[in-house]
Amino acid sequence: MLIRLFHSHSFTIRPLPPFHFDGTFHKPSHFPNKLQLDRWEPGKYWQSLWLGKKLYGLKIVDRGATAKPALRVTVYTNTAIKSDEIKRLKREIAWRFELDTDLKEFNRLAKKDKRFFPIFKKWIGMRNASQYTLYELLVIAIVLQNATVRRSQQMLDALLAKFGTHMFFDRKEFWAIWLPAALQRASEQTLRNLKIGYRAKFFKRLSKDFSDGKIDEHRLRGLSKKDAKEELMHLYGVGPETARILLFEAFHHVDTFDHVAPWQGKIYSRLFYGKKAVAASQIRKDILKRYGTYSMLAVHYIWEDVFWRRKNEHIEWLEREIRL
DNA sequence: CATCAGGGCCCTG
DNA sequence: CAGGGCCCTGAT
Structure with missing residues (x-):
């Protein structure tokens, strides 16, 4: 059965600058499903969203700039929307996409990293976001x-x-878990x-x-x-x-780099050492030493960056490692 | 055709 | 703490 969400309500959210819309709302390392939970195009993002036991359709459009970010948010439902719901939705969206997170300290650290600074700079303002409960x-x-x-x-x-x-809003079909x-x-x-x-x-x-x-x-x-x-x-x-x-x-714990799965280890070896296989313990030690409390966030930037590149260019070693 | 490891974890000894 | 077993699939 297809649920149609006809009611809608729009509001604006202003994330803490700097903010990177596409880097935050689209993670190319995550593989898409046939039954879509979300959808992204440059500057636009949609998803299904549970808040408690109420289901919403969510659309977010970029209406700002890196230094002066603004998001135009539209929520769709099949019943009328109350004002306290809007408040809760704003809080939840801010949590999931880390809209209020201060990245100053991380950006300062990134600037000192000669080798990867070009990548950190390219994605400045990108959040470690998760759309899910x-x-x-x-x-x-x-x-x-x-x-x-x-x-x-x-x-x-x-x-x-x-x-x-199975749901329908903004003239598009989506699925919710x-x-x-x-x-x-x-x-x-x-x-x-x-x-x-x-x-x-x-x-x-x-x-x-x-x-x-x-x-x-x-x-x-x-x-x-x-x-x-x-x-x-x-x-x-x-x-x-x-x-x-x-x-x-x-939970946005950006220092969570204490487990490296074998397949990840192979990709890290290429990204950080330009080699085929470096021991996981070595990788862990080096990353923790260099990025400290931002270890996982720093790796996230470099990781997502290579998957963004993969959209336009064929990276032979990466294709071999991800085995679709 | 068979065998095997994979984007781990549980359970047992 | 090491190692076997687990569901199913595509690769070899």
């Missing part, structure tokens, strides 16, 4: 586990087609039929924990990285790599 990001991180990109896409598409919400209760009710066999394999039991248990209210995303947002990591690692199906993704993307 914790639960949604967890779903995505789990379909990434022990699978190649194509299979991850297949798994997410199958799950969306069965449990997701289901709420936890929907997967909790499904049988493990139903999930397995979608060819997600052993992840079925992860999803069952996690969805139950979330819909029972055992995990409070807002409380976790207030915790230190160390405390948040410990709680996340207790979740069923969450290990070091999934925790890293959650800590960095959902």
Whole structure:
């Protein structure tokens, strides 16, 4: 069933300068799904958005400049919008896309980095943004586990087609990831039929924990990285790599560089050393030494930059490493 | 045709 | 703390 969101309301948000619209609202290292959760074109961005149990369509348009940023935001719903909702939406959007984050200190550090300064300069004002709720990001991180990109896409598409919400706003179609209760009710066999394999039991248990209210995303947002990591690692199906993704993307801990997966290690080796394979422990040590509390953010800039380049130029070694 | 590792994690010993 | 097993797929 297609849900049409006819009501709309617009407002303006002014991020803290400097701000980079495209770098913040589009991450080319993230691979797209057939059933689209979002859409980007230069200066424009759309996505489905859950706030509590209410579903919105979100459109954000660039109306400013790097030094004087402004975002024109339109939210779409199928019921009228109240003024306190707008307030909550503004706060949530600011959190997810780090619109109020002060990058002064990071930019100062970047300036001292002779080798990569051109990249940091090109993307100045880019945020470590995540459009998702914790639960949604967890779903995505789990379909990434022990699978190649194509299979991850297949798994997410199958799950969306069965449990997701198909929606229509601003003359475009999108999908939203289901709420936890929907997967909790499904049988493990139903999930397995979608060819997600052993992840079925992860999803069952996690969805139950979330819909029972055992995990409070807002409380976790207030915790230190160390405390948040410990709680996340207790979740069923969450290990070091999934925790890293959650800590960095959902909770914006920009110093989360304590786990390097083998495939990432190969790409880092090329980016930072121009070599095929440098030991993960060496990479960790060097990055932490150079970028300190901004380790993951600095790597994020360099990482996304090479995936932006990939849009226009063929990078042979990268194509081999990402194995679609 | 079979075998295998993959954008990990759980469980066991 | 090491190592086997896990779902399914495309590569070899």
